[in-house]
Amino acid sequence: MYNPNEKNIDLVRDYFPSYHTARFQDQPEPNIAVQDHFLQVTKQHANELTTKYGIKVHNLRYGGSDDRQLVDVFYKDEASKPSPLFVYVHGGYWQMLDKSHSCSIVAPLVRRGYRVAVMDYNNCPQVTLAQLVEQFTDFLIWIFDYAEQTQTTELSFAAHSAGGHLLAQLLHIPALISEERRQKVRFLFFICGVYDLRELWQLEPVNPNNIFGLSAESAEQLSPMLWPWQADSSSWSGVQSHVISAEYESVTFIEQSRAFAKKLQDGGFNVTFKLFDKYDHFDIIEETVIDNSPITSYLLERLQATPKAPNFKNKIRNSVR
């Protein structure tokens, strides 16, 4: 947990998920091997969507003109058929990875009738973290517009690592998303995220030359862990959040997820916390490509539960009157 008096020399290690894998222990540098493997297999998953599985894709743009404010929407039949939409936000400490490493989850969901939007964003230092967060909120507005235009029945989001920090914006910004739009949202999956920037922004290996453009003050302002969550949770009562962590993560990462879930819960949100055995920061995403892996089974079981009845609360209230 955040402790300004902590002089732990291993703090950097705590903020480098690759050091906590239990795989590749026969390699000279397991932390390098695990990241290389992640890049290689996730890229393969992306390539196979069109070449092996015949999944179609629309390449769209949510902002900018020649930068990375891009979204790929994957689908089986028609892009605008009434269907649920699932959005994936990748991680990479706001400075690495792109949508070509972010498609592992696509095939299992498209097979089940989902459209899956994989979004890209400008990384630091091209933008500061504050600018990136602003561009991410542009994306959120865009995706709700898109959902309306394409007969989306319901909307769910998953985000990995630094992407979880970005996704927290959805629940936070008052009036960003209207009541009516909020009712379209069903599930948020926060997978191995970071929610407190107070330590990490000061670590040179994580934030070299302060490419995030943060100060002590802005790091606090941009930390979901410190936001006043009570403010508008009632308008999100139809949304279920699942905060997920993994056994082979640092204690710091596991505790950030646990504490974030607690914050949401104390703020009145519907939330669960789950710690997956055996996964590390990377294979928990790699295995989303497998239909019956523990992580995909978990996601599908929740996504495929009975849809919520519209205005369910009102109906109950009316019936007891």
Ligand SMILES: N[C@@H](CC(=O)c1ccccc1NC=O)C(=O)O
């Ligand atoms: N350099 C980091 C890499 C990293 O943090 C990372 C890699 C892929 C996906 C997410 C990551 N972390 C947070 O977004 C490490 O060694 O673990």
